[in-house]
Amino acid sequence: MLINYATLFGLIAVAIVLFPGFLVVDRWWRERIYELSGKVILITGGSRGLGLVMARQLAETGARVAICARDEAELERARTELEQRGGDIFALTCDVTEQTQVEQLVQQTRDHFGAIDILINNAGTDIVGPLENLTMQDYDDLMKLHFWAPLYTTYAVLPEMQARKAGRIVNISSVGGKMASPHMVGYCASKFALVGLSEGMRTELAKDGIAVTTVCPGLIHTGVVDHAIMKGQNRKEYAWFSIGDSLPFLSASAEKVSRATIAGLRRGAAEVIVPFPTWLSVKFYGLFPELSTNLFGLFNQLLPKPGGMGEKRAFGKDSHSALAPSWLTYLSDRAAERNNERPVTEPKGTTDVKQVGAVEENLTQRSASKKPEKQLEADRVQGLEPAIVEDEQSAFPFINVSQAPPEVQTCLSDIQDTLGIPWKPANWRAYAMYPTVMQLFWQRLKPATQAESFLEDAIAITEQVYRDTYDWYQPGYQIDVDEAQRRHIQRELGAFSFGNPQLLIQQIALSKVLAGEIVGQDGKTEIRRGPHAYRHPEIQFIGEQSAQEVSTELQRVYQDLKQTLGVPFVNSDYQALAHWSDFFIAAWEDIKRWRDRPEFELLKQAIIQRAEEAASRLRPAVVIGEQEVRDLLENPEDFEQIQQKVQLFNDVLPELIIQNALFHQGLTVDQSALSEPS
Structure with missing residues (x-):
C-alpha cells in the first residue's frame, strides 16, 4: 500500500494548528448555550466577599439567587444591596x-423558588499560623466547613438533579487544595479534601447529566483578611497574609475570579484555576513536586516563628500593625468596603434556618408565647401585658421601662442607682425580656459592682481611653454650639464615659460565667464611698421611631450607625447626642473614617484586655451556673439567645467607650484651627 507521507504530515500539521482554535470555539459555544436566566442558584457564604460578588453577577443574568450565611445582619445588608440592583434574592x-x-x-429554597439548578459551595475561612500553634479543633473546624459542608449540600440537592438528569455543582476550593503552603496546613488539608471530593463526584455524576466544577483561585483581594483567624504571632501572620492578598499581578480581584467561575460553570468545566500566575504555579508544582516543596520550605524560614498568642485565636481585624493595614494592603482594604466585609463580628452558630428580610409575626406575641402558661395566666389576672419596644427593622426587643412590671422597674432602677448612671442601660433592658434571669444576673453581680475596686477599674479604663485618643485623633469638622450647649453635651458624654466601662466589665463577667467559669476572687469588699459623679436628672433620648420624625438625615445616620457597628439597635449614647444633631451627624461622619485606623483597633483590644483583668479581680466572686439559668427558662433555645445578647454588648461597648472620648475631643478641640469641611 502506497502512503503519501507528505500529505499525511501536512494533515497532521494542519490539525495541530487548528486544534487550539477548535478548543476556543468549543469553549465559547458551551458558555453561550447554557442560559442562566431563570435558573435557581444556591450560594453558600453568599453574604460577603467572593460569594457576594458571584451573587451580583449571577443576579445580573436574570438568575434567581438564594444566599445563606450565619450572620443575620451581614446577610441582610447583602440582600438589601442585591435587591436594590434588581436581583430576585432569597436570603436565609x-x-x-x-x-x-x-x-x-x-427545602426552604425549593419551596420559595422551585428546584435548585445550580449549587455553588463557597463558604470558607482561613486559619493562619505555624504548625506548632494549630490544634485538633482548628483542623476539625476547617474540615467541617470545607469538606463536610459541601458534602451535606451536595447530597441535599442530588436526588432532584439526578431525577432531572441535569444540574451544575461548583465547589470553590483554592490553590491551597493543589499545593500546600506553610502556615496554612490545616486550611490546605481541608481544601485538598474538597478537591478530591469534587473531582471524584465529577467522574460519577457525569452519567446523570450533572457537571461538577472545581474552582481553585489563588490570592484574591476580596477584603476577607480581617475575618481570617490568626494564631501564634498574630500581627506578623496578619501582615504577610494581608500583604500577599493585595499583591498586584500575583493576586486577582474578586470580580475577575467570579467571572472566570461563572464562565466555567456555564461550560461545565472540570477545573478553573485563576489568575494565570496561579495556573502556572500549579502546573509547575505538578511537574516538580520535590523542587516546589523545597522552595516552600525556604519561604517558611522567612515566616514568623511559633509563639506569641500560641494556640489562641485572633481575628485579622484584631491583629493590625504598622505594616498592615497600610498602602501595601490598599487593594484588599478597598475590596473590604465594596464587598460587605466590614464590620467584622464574632461569627455565631445560628440555631435555625430562617428567611432574612421577611415580614414576621408580631414580636410581642412571639415573646409572650415563650412564657410559661402559669405566668401568662398570672399576667392576665393582673392586667399585665409584655411591655416591649423595638426597632421595627431589626426586631431587637427591649423592655419599655415605663410600662414594665413593677419588679422589672425596681431591678432596673437599682442597677441605675448602684452604678450611678442617669439612664437605664440597653443591655439590661434587653435581659429584662427574661425578668427572672435578669434578676438572677443582677443579684450575683451587684455585690461586685458595689466594690470600690470595681469603680477604680472602670475609671482606669476611662482615663486610658481619653489619654490614648488624644495621641492620635484629630477632629476634621467644625461645630456651631454655644457654651451652654457645649457644657450640657460634655456632661452627658461624661455620664456615658463613666457608665460604659462599668457595663463592659459586667458584660465580660457575664459572658465568662455563662461559659461555666467562676469569675473574680472571694474576699473582703470595700463598699463604694461618696456621691456618684454623674448622677443628675434622666437623660432624654431620641429613639429610632422619633428619628424618622426629626429628619431623614438623622434617620439615615441611625441606619448607618447600626450597619457600621454591626448591631441591630441604636445605643443610648447616640440617642442622647441626637438632640444636637448638627454636632452629632458631623462628628459621627468624621469618627467613622477614623475607625479603620490601627490605633482604634489596638485601643479597643487594650480596653477589652483591661476589662477582662478587672472581671478576674471582682470581689466577691461571681458564679452563675448554666443549668441554673436554663431552669428559669421555658424555652431551652432562649439560653443561646441570652448568650448572644451578652456577646453582642461585649462587642459594641468597647466601640462606644472610644467613640464617646472622640466625641468629647471634638467638643474641646480648637475649632479655629480646622479647615472648612469638604
Whole structure:
C-alpha cells in the first residue's frame, strides 16, 4: 500500500494548528448555550466577599439567587444591596456545618423558588499560623466547613438533579487544595479534601447529566483578611497574609475570579484555576513536586516563628500593625468596603434556618408565647401585658421601662442607682425580656459592682481611653454650639464615659460565667464611698421611631450607625447626642473614617484586655451556673439567645467607650484651627 507521507504530515500539521482554535470555539459555544436566566442558584457564604460578588453577577443574568450565611445582619445588608440592583434574592440564615440546617436550607429554597439548578459551595475561612500553634479543633473546624459542608449540600440537592438528569455543582476550593503552603496546613488539608471530593463526584455524576466544577483561585483581594483567624504571632501572620492578598499581578480581584467561575460553570468545566500566575504555579508544582516543596520550605524560614498568642485565636481585624493595614494592603482594604466585609463580628452558630428580610409575626406575641402558661395566666389576672419596644427593622426587643412590671422597674432602677448612671442601660433592658434571669444576673453581680475596686477599674479604663485618643485623633469638622450647649453635651458624654466601662466589665463577667467559669476572687469588699459623679436628672433620648420624625438625615445616620457597628439597635449614647444633631451627624461622619485606623483597633483590644483583668479581680466572686439559668427558662433555645445578647454588648461597648472620648475631643478641640469641611 502506497502512503503519501507528505500529505499525511501536512494533515497532521494542519490539525495541530487548528486544534487550539477548535478548543476556543468549543469553549465559547458551551458558555453561550447554557442560559442562566431563570435558573435557581444556591450560594453558600453568599453574604460577603467572593460569594457576594458571584451573587451580583449571577443576579445580573436574570438568575434567581438564594444566599445563606450565619450572620443575620451581614446577610441582610447583602440582600438589601442585591435587591436594590434588581436581583430576585432569597436570603436565609444557616450554619452549613450542621446537616439538619443544610437540609432545611435546601427545602426552604425549593419551596420559595422551585428546584435548585445550580449549587455553588463557597463558604470558607482561613486559619493562619505555624504548625506548632494549630490544634485538633482548628483542623476539625476547617474540615467541617470545607469538606463536610459541601458534602451535606451536595447530597441535599442530588436526588432532584439526578431525577432531572441535569444540574451544575461548583465547589470553590483554592490553590491551597493543589499545593500546600506553610502556615496554612490545616486550611490546605481541608481544601485538598474538597478537591478530591469534587473531582471524584465529577467522574460519577457525569452519567446523570450533572457537571461538577472545581474552582481553585489563588490570592484574591476580596477584603476577607480581617475575618481570617490568626494564631501564634498574630500581627506578623496578619501582615504577610494581608500583604500577599493585595499583591498586584500575583493576586486577582474578586470580580475577575467570579467571572472566570461563572464562565466555567456555564461550560461545565472540570477545573478553573485563576489568575494565570496561579495556573502556572500549579502546573509547575505538578511537574516538580520535590523542587516546589523545597522552595516552600525556604519561604517558611522567612515566616514568623511559633509563639506569641500560641494556640489562641485572633481575628485579622484584631491583629493590625504598622505594616498592615497600610498602602501595601490598599487593594484588599478597598475590596473590604465594596464587598460587605466590614464590620467584622464574632461569627455565631445560628440555631435555625430562617428567611432574612421577611415580614414576621408580631414580636410581642412571639415573646409572650415563650412564657410559661402559669405566668401568662398570672399576667392576665393582673392586667399585665409584655411591655416591649423595638426597632421595627431589626426586631431587637427591649423592655419599655415605663410600662414594665413593677419588679422589672425596681431591678432596673437599682442597677441605675448602684452604678450611678442617669439612664437605664440597653443591655439590661434587653435581659429584662427574661425578668427572672435578669434578676438572677443582677443579684450575683451587684455585690461586685458595689466594690470600690470595681469603680477604680472602670475609671482606669476611662482615663486610658481619653489619654490614648488624644495621641492620635484629630477632629476634621467644625461645630456651631454655644457654651451652654457645649457644657450640657460634655456632661452627658461624661455620664456615658463613666457608665460604659462599668457595663463592659459586667458584660465580660457575664459572658465568662455563662461559659461555666467562676469569675473574680472571694474576699473582703470595700463598699463604694461618696456621691456618684454623674448622677443628675434622666437623660432624654431620641429613639429610632422619633428619628424618622426629626429628619431623614438623622434617620439615615441611625441606619448607618447600626450597619457600621454591626448591631441591630441604636445605643443610648447616640440617642442622647441626637438632640444636637448638627454636632452629632458631623462628628459621627468624621469618627467613622477614623475607625479603620490601627490605633482604634489596638485601643479597643487594650480596653477589652483591661476589662477582662478587672472581671478576674471582682470581689466577691461571681458564679452563675448554666443549668441554673436554663431552669428559669421555658424555652431551652432562649439560653443561646441570652448568650448572644451578652456577646453582642461585649462587642459594641468597647466601640462606644472610644467613640464617646472622640466625641468629647471634638467638643474641646480648637475649632479655629480646622479647615472648612469638604
